[in-house]
Amino acid sequence: MAAPGENMKINGDRLWDSLMDMAKIGPGVAGGNNRQTLTDEDGEGRKLFQDWCEAAGMSMGVDTMGNMFATRAGEDPDALPVYVGSHLDTQPTGGKYDGVLGVLGGLELIRTMNDLGLKTKHPIVVTNWTNEEGTRYAPAMLSSGVFAGIHTEDWAKDREDAEGIKFGDELKRIGWEGDEPVGARKMHAMFELHIEQGPILEAEGKDIGVVTHGQGLSWTEVIIEGKDSHTGSTPMPMRKNAGLGMAKVLEKVDEIAWSHAPHAVGAAGHIDVYPNSRNVIPGKVVFTVDFRSPDLSVIEDMEARLRVEGQKIADDMGLTISFEKVGGFDPVTFDETCVSAVRNAAVRLGYSHRDLISGAGHDACWINQVAPTAMIMCPCVDGLSHNEAEEISKEWATAGTDVLLHAVLETAEIVE
Numbered sequence: 012m013a014a015p016g017e018n019m020k021i022n023g024d025r026l027w028d029s030l031m032d033m034a035k036i037g038p039g040v041a042g043g044n045n046r047q048t049l050t051d052e053d054g055e056g057r058k059l060f061q062d063w064c065e066a067a068g069m070s071m072g073v074d075t076m077g078n079m080f081a082t083r084a085g086e087d088p089d090a091l092p093v094y095v096g097s098h099l100d101t102q103p104t105g106g107k108y109d110g111v112l113g114v115l116g117g118l119e120l121i122r123t124m125n126d127l128g129l130k131t132k133h134p135i136v137v138t139n140w141t142n143e144e145g146t147r148y149a150p151a152m153l154s155s156g157v158f159a160g161i162h163t164e165d166w167a168k169d170r171e172d173a174e175g176i177k178f179g180d181e182l183k184r185i186g187w188e189g190d191e192p193v194g195a196r197k198m199h200a201m202f203e204l205h206i207e208q209g210p211i212l213e214a215e216g217k218d219i220g221v222v223t224h225g226q227g228l229s230w231t232e233v234i235i236e237g238k239d240s241h242t243g244s245t246p247m248p249m250r251k252n253a254g255l256g257m258a259k260v261l262e263k264v265d266e267i268a269w270s271h272a273p274h275a276v277g278a279a280g281h282i283d284v285y286p287n288s289r290n291v292i293p294g295k296v297v298f299t300v301d302f303r304s305p306d307l308s309v310i311e312d313m314e315a316r317l318r319v320e321g322q323k324i325a326d327d328m329g330l331t332i333s334f335e336k337v338g339g340f341d342p343v344t345f346d347e348t349c350v351s352a353v354r355n356a357a358v359r360l361g362y363s364h365r366d367l368i369s370g371a372g373h374d375a376c377w378i379n380q381v382a383p384t385a386m387i388m389c390p391c392v393d394g395l396s397h398n399e400a401e402e403i404s405k406e407w408a409t410a411g412t413d414v415l416l417h418a419v420l421e422t423a424e425i426v427e
């Protein structure tokens with residue numbers, strides 16, 4: 012097996028032109044994109060991607076969840092394909108690069124291989140996963156989740172948008188319900204290139220994030236109850252202030268997350284205060300504590316300490332407190348061989364790099380459960396994403412796709 016030479020690079024101008032052409036479909040109101048899943052614009056974007064793939068000599072397969080698989084044949088008929096890809100759908104006020112870079116980066120590496128007349132032992136498949144964003148149809152990463160056996164197809168197709176339109180009906184309407192059974196494909200490996208959606212790479216001046224883990228998440232809903240009473244006429248010793256109880260618990264949440272620095276994080280982003288009136292001491296608060304870490308034992312420790320510390324605070328203040336786990340998923344450890352292929356590629360190409368933990372969920376996190384998987388990240392300006400102002404440079408996109416090319420070629424094995 013030959014490793015690609017360090018001077019082998021993709022065509023950054025061609026990649027950038029394709030990113031800009033795709034961004035013309037479903038333009039946003041502020042320079043970004045609104046190409047939500049299963050809309051007419053999503054259908055149009057899919058058609059353009061299909062046309063490009065076919066022009067590059069690939070054949071398109073589509074499964075019954077609308078996942079698209081463009082195949083470049085390999086030399087060994089028994090070798091399983093190496094997959095690359097991400098998603099073409101966007102948030103309602105999304106950027107031009109979130110997801111799209113991973114799909115069109117995959118296409119660009121095939122175009123580069125065609126230019127160079129490169130052959131590989133394993134086929135290479137460029138993938139567009141349906142409904143990664145999860146805004147129109149919750150949850151996020153829906154179709155890669157069905158592919159990996161996390162959700163059933165029937166359940167996924169029954170999801171409804173805000174207008175009550177079912178996922179399955181919309182998929183048929185836009186004409187992208189394929190005939191392949193979901194999840195039947197077997198993979199040699201899968202690589203996803205994505206923008207970081209965080210500030211670390213740009214702040215440290217690094218070209219490439221070698222993603223080793225995906226953060227796990229835990230949501231605990233906490234309800235604290237005291238007694239509503241007048242803010243003016245209730246003496247301090249006679250108050251049962253649920254709002255103050257929450258403030259003390261949130262101080263602990265912060266302390267608990269800091270105790271597992273640097274990778275653990277914790278906060279409450281959702282808070283309801285009752286009755287939420289200027290002159291009433293809150294008698295009840297409901298809030299959700301969000302803890303994240305790449306290490307499952309750390310998440311479990313943070314959950315347990317929240318319950319112990321929270322109970323102590325409530326007991327001291329004469330309040331009642333209850334805890335319910337309302338959501339979460341386990342941390343992801345990406346495949347060591349695939350991660351090494353990414354790191355080796357960055358080294359070979361002379362790009363600055365660092366290991367990174369993905370703070371957001373990605374299709375690769377589900378696919379990692381059924382195939383060896385890794386992710387490559389490139390910087391984005393101010394870490395901004397899920398925003399029309401999301402921005403990256405052509406150089407960053409090119410570096411990320413160069414690394415994708417090299418990692419894929421090492422894994423798919425160049426022949427001759």
Ligand SMILES: [Zn+2]
Pocket residue numbers: 098109110143205
């Ligand atoms: Zn994305």
